[in-house]
Amino acid sequence: MPTPERTSLEAIVGAARDILESQGLAQLTMQAVADRVGVRAPSLYKRVRNRDALVLLVTEETLLDLEKHLDAVPSAADPRETLADLLRAFRAFAHARPAGYHLIFAGAPGPTRPDPARLARAAAPVLQIAAELAGPAQALEAARTITAWAYGFISMELADAFNLGGDVDRAYEYGLTHLAAALTEEA
Structure with missing residues (x-):
């Protein structure tokens, strides 16, 4: 049986945008986003390749x-x-x-x-x-x-x-x- 999805790309990007606004670009990390959406950081890499890709998603x-x-x-x-x-x-x-x-x-x-x-x-x-x-x-x-x-x-x-x-x-x-x-x- 497949593992249930714990988050979505939409939730990840939304959390990243919130972190950007509340804490700034320097604090926008994969770990901070993972904490915000309630998953472990490695789980984010299933949806987002790396921090640069995350920043690009936020920018777009x-x-x-x-x-x-x-x-x-x-x-x-x-x-x-x-x-x-x-x-x-x-x-x-x-x-x-x-x-x-x-x-x-x-x-x-x-x-x-x-x-x-x-x-x-x-x-x-x-x-x-x-x-x-x-x-x-x-x-x-x-x-x-x-x-x-x-x-x-x-x-x-x-x-x-x-x-x-x-x-x-x-x-x-x-x-x-x-x-x-x-x-x-x-x-």
């Missing part, structure tokens, strides 16, 4: 989660409003999963680098709105500008790097409004 699941968040943003009549809503969703995602957010932008080494197709799917809503705002010929450049601005702002915010006072929410709104306006200007 985080990208899928981001993709779902961005895809849920409805299109507005004005593409600048759609961009603003996308960037608000991006920021909300980063606040909900800050360690995962940093992980997907970490420039991971080869074995933990996500599939480029997964990255493209997550970026698709930003590329689409960038094409609407800046034109198809400038879509990639505009999408990179949008992403760089949002990532930089949010990363500074998460690191408590805004120390001059003022309202950070208002500053984010100011930035996204002016970014959208700049993208629609004739170059």
